[in-house]
Amino acid sequence: MSESIIIAETSKGAVAPVTAELVSAAIAMGTTPTIIVPCTDSSIADNAGFEGAGRTIAVKGGCFENYDASSWAAAIDAAAPAGTLLAAATPQSKDLLARVAARRGLAVVQDVVAINGSNLTSPIYSGKAMQTVALSGDAAVSVRANIFPAANASGADVSVVDQSGDVATAVQEIIARASARLDVAEANIIISGGRGMGSPDNFSHLERIADVLGAAVGASRAAVDTWDDIPHSMQVGQTGKTVNPNLYIAVGISGAIQHLAGMRSSKYIVAINKDADAPIFAHADYGIVATWEETLPVLESALSAMMA
Numbered sequence: 001m002s003e004s005i006i007i008a009e010t011s012k013g014a015v016a017p018v019t020a021e022l023v024s025a026a027i028a029m030g031t032t033p034t035i036i037v038p039c040t041d042s043s044i045a046d047n048a049g050f051e052g053a054g055r056t057i058a059v060k061g062g063c064f065e066n067y068d069a070s071s072w073a074a075a076i077d078a079a080a081p082a083g084t085l086l087a088a089a090t091p092q093s094k095d096l097l098a099r100v101a102a103r104r105g106l107a108v109v110q111d112v113v114a115i116n117g118s119n120l121t122s123p124i125y126s127g128k129a130m131q132t133v134a135l136s137g138d139a140a141v142s143v144r145a146n147i148f149p150a151a152n153a154s155g156a157d158v159s160v161v162d163q164s165g166d167v168a169t170a171v172q173e174i175i176a177r178a179s180a181r182l183d184v185a186e187a188n189i190i191i192s193g194g195r196g197m198g199s200p201d202n203f204s205h206l207e208r209i210a211d212v213l214g215a216a217v218g219a220s221r222a223a224v225d226t227w228d229d230i231p232h233s234m235q236v237g238q239t240g241k242t243v244n245p246n247l248y249i250a251v252g253i254s255g256a257i258q259h260l261a262g263m264r265s266s267k268y269i270v271a272i273n274k275d276a277d278a279p280i281f282a283h284a285d286y287g288i289v290a291t292w293e294e295t296l297p298v299l300e301s302a303l304s305a306m307m308a
Helices: 018-028 042-047 069-079 091-104 167-181 200-213 221-226 257-263 292-307
Strands: 004-007 034-039 056-060 084-088 107-112 114-116 119-124 129-134 139-143 158-162 189-193 216-219 247-251 269-273 286-289
Touching: 004 018, 004 091, 018 084, 018 114, 018 139, 034 042, 034 069, 042 056, 042 158, 056 069, 069 091, 084 091, 091 107, 091 139, 167 286, 167 292, 189 200, 200 216, 200 292, 216 221, 247 292, 269 292
Parallel strands: 004 034, 004 084, 034 056, 056 158, 084 139, 107 139, 158 286, 189 216, 189 247, 247 269, 269 286
Antiparallel strands: 107 119, 114 119, 119 129
């Protein structure tokens, strides 16, 4: 069985208790689940950590204010890793699960009441009989409530992926979360650019933000290898410098293993990339899916105002 992904059930701006039951269901399948939390306020994902679960991804966007099947499915499909999907067997979640499954070409098993590894049992004929199916690959599975014991709450390792398209709002939340987590008196900050910056001349935008923050400017190996104007002394990565700052901002960096080896221990990682599938987002605490041209001017303006 490959990775499992739980689509958290939310209610009145909070993670619903049935989500803890889904964690137990995923563990019964022999997997360590990743929890996806659709939300308008990523802080609710801080309460989506459970014993036996892996990381939590808060998928933040204005579309989650009210249920819209198409936009919810598109946003979750873009943010969730590959694997078997689990959701509560509520009318809304069953509809959402089926739509994400259709986008991924997955088989759907609804209303599961028992799990034994890859064997799933669900009622048929209006509950007059039970069927057991064996999964041979990834699937989309809805699980009935009050069947599995609730997993105990635990600290959540939360990453945030912003799907709102509102760069200004995303930047404001970056600043709020960073300010809450970082001790400015002790902080060291790095903002790095990759080949996605398009030209070494565009690193001037990173330098202006670095001036505001008192940060250093770094670069990926791809940027150093591509442009002579970007010196090796700026390279962060396995063959460059290994860094451990409080805040690491990666701009236009895809997140190759070589680069991650040099910065993945950073206390707080922000990724800005126009490719929603960029590997860097799997390691970021906060991600903005947008071009650097859209994001950096807003980031510079907001930071300048904050530092004034």
